[in-house]
Amino acid sequence: MIMTDLSLQQKRERTTKIISNILNLNVIPKVVFELMKILDNPNTTAGELNKIISKDQALVTKILSVANSPLYGLQRKVATIDFAILVLGFKELKSIISVISISDALKNKTDKYLNQKEFMLHSYMVGAASKKIAKDMGFQNSGEAFIAGFLHDIGISVVHRYLHSNFALIFDLMENQKMTFRDAEVEVNGMTHEEIGSFLLEKWNFPAEICDAVLNHHNPGKAQISPAMASIVSVSDYMTQSLKVGELKLDKDNHLDDYTLSKFNFEKELDAEKFAAKYKDLFWEQLEFVRFLN
Structure with a gap:
């Protein structure tokens, strides 16, 4: 029993x-909380977002992998975060960053x-x-x-x-x-x-x-x-x-x-x-x- x-x-x-x-616990990286905050700010520029994302190269790699997946079906290869921001927009990036960060944090x-x-x-x-x-x-x-x-x-x-x-x-x-x-x-x-x-x-x-x-x-x-x-x-x-x-x-x-x-x-x-x-x-x-x- x-x-x-x-x-x-x-x-x-x-x-x-x-x-x-x-x-x-610090299960979610600090950079992610920083990203979530600025993504919710309508005054945030693409340059500011790119600067913060670029602090974490592992995150950059994963964002680009998702952006180039069949999930989005883009006709052109997304090779940079600048282009990812342009073609996906803030809302989609927030979705991608949210799931990547939490899944990484809770892996066992x-x-x-x-x-x-x-x-x-x-x-x-x-x-x-x-x-x-x-x-x-x-x-x-x-x-x-x-x-x-x-x-x-x-x-x-x-x-x-x-x-x-x-x-x-x-x-x-x-x-x-x-x-x-x-x-x-x-x-x-x-x-x-x-x-x-x-x-x-x-x-x-x-x-x-x-x-x-x-x-x-x-x-x-x-x-x-x-x-x-x-x-x-x-x-x-x-x-x-x-x-x-x-x-x-x-x-x-x-x-x-x-x-x-x-x-x-x-x-x-x-x-x-x-x-x-x-x-x-x-x-x-x-x-x-x-x-x-x-």
Whole structure:
């Protein structure tokens, strides 16, 4: 049994306390906070932005890698940050910098519980698909859908790195008591990875729409702010399993809720399989451009 002396609420409070301590750690580089601040300033010039980004050559390399990926489908190669700023704009750069920085900060060593390369590939695939689907559905800011999709499972990464013994207990429950991943999460942590991820993103001042989508990507019908975005992330997550590209083993019990089925005019999940087939080329194209995650 797992900590039977603790109630569900006590487990939840204990996990929240540990996660809150992460906020006090310098997990996000100082240059990134500096970038986020000036990107939100309408008076910021391209020259000022370029100067700050250029302080971190690793970040420069990754930004250019993403800019040249099929995610944006640009006709010309982006070889400099100046050109990236010109063709992508501040909003898209903010999306790219946000996901790169957080994914780098929360990386842990691969072990038998979680393969980091597979996890980051899954995150990127869901982000890329969310961006494309949002654009196809007429969303004005598909960049936010990319962020929500990329960071939808950030709670898994947080638990694996900062609550590793709990992560091991979760797997023990899955293997020996045949629990689903999310049921085992609640049993051990008192909360799910969606709740943990949304909690951190909210504390890091991410837009409410993104936090809400991350919180409800397994149950978009419960979303209070952006159920449509949550449903896009849910479908993109489901598509990785359907297409067997960038899938996450922890998602083997993943299903689409009634709201998502209705939003996409699916009568049943089989319709989602047909929908996924339309994006098969997108998924395979992205495989060649995930080096920036490693």
